[in-house]
Amino acid sequence: MPDSGMTRNIFFFARSETTAAETAAQKVSAQAQIVERVRQGDEEAFGELYKMFAPMVHGIILARVPRDEVADIVQEVFLSAFKNLNTLREKSAVGAWLAMIARNRAAEFYRTARPTEELSEDLRQKENCNAEAREILTAIRSLPETYRETLVFRLVEGMTGQEIAEQTGLTPESVRVNLHRGMKLLREKLGIKESK
């Protein structure tokens, strides 16, 4: 009965795709509700929104800005979002909107000159421990923007492809393509041979 087995598999995948789509729709609806509550001045809802999207915003900024500055800029992004939440037309697109604010803030960081300080000895030692990590991050940062962000979401923030799609507003297909192409470019940068 090979035909019946194949049919069963097709039904299984179709059902799992439908379930994933339903879950995504529910999450988007939940996001819209949270946004509405924040608009009405609910601070707790703002906390939920922050918890939900902070990793994504962190990833976007980390892909562009020095690590020491990331935490401050994440806070700035959420404050700015809170102040301008009434300008958000599509409540369900809050993730994409936050991502846009984060990208703008990161660009703004390089426009405004900031005083820098030399690293202390302890910090230098700590940084040396993460030399490999820094090297990988530098390689990721040198990739094109589309792949850079997706790889940071996946490798640094530990998000799955579906989560990336839900939070950034990209389609799952786009995320999948970006992940694979990005990984290919990263391997080339790091000199890793792709194992088949």
Add this chain to the structure above:
Amino acid sequence: MKEDYLWDKTGEDAEIEQLENALMAFRYTETAPPELPQKVFTVEKAKPRKFFQFGFAFAAFAAVVVIFCAVWFQIGSGKLPVIEPVAENNAPKNEDKVADEKIIKTPDKPAPVKIVENAPRSVARIRRNSAPVVRSNKPVRQNIKVKEPAETLTAEEKYAYDQLMLALSITGSKLKIVKDKIDGIEGQNAVVETER
């Protein structure tokens, strides 16, 4: 299986796991959301605009009434000079009768106009005695008798004076209508109160 691990972390991929572990140091660590500015939550109630409009209109009306009354009493008490033009057929035969009248003389423009000081006249009377106002661009010099070549008030001045008096009389009549209406309303209110 490798594709699955990159997409949703199912299965195994040693290479990606190694990258993930190395980049774990840069992962977002949960922090408290930023403190929100309290003033954003305060919703200011807009003041009723209708009340403001009514109040402004009432104040403007009261100001107009006060100004008009002041002008009216000034004229009535004779503090303001009243200019009486001399018609040709009403010209006095005897020069002695107009002894108390002061005559303004301008050598170059011989348009005679008598100015009577301390004359207890009302606006209505002035209007009756004054020469008819011709609404045209022509000067009103025809209506003014040339008594003596030396006695003069320029035609433009005379015309301006006539226009001013006409405007004042029109304003007065309109304000009188308003006053009558107000008195009527007050009278009605008084009747209602007495009936109660």
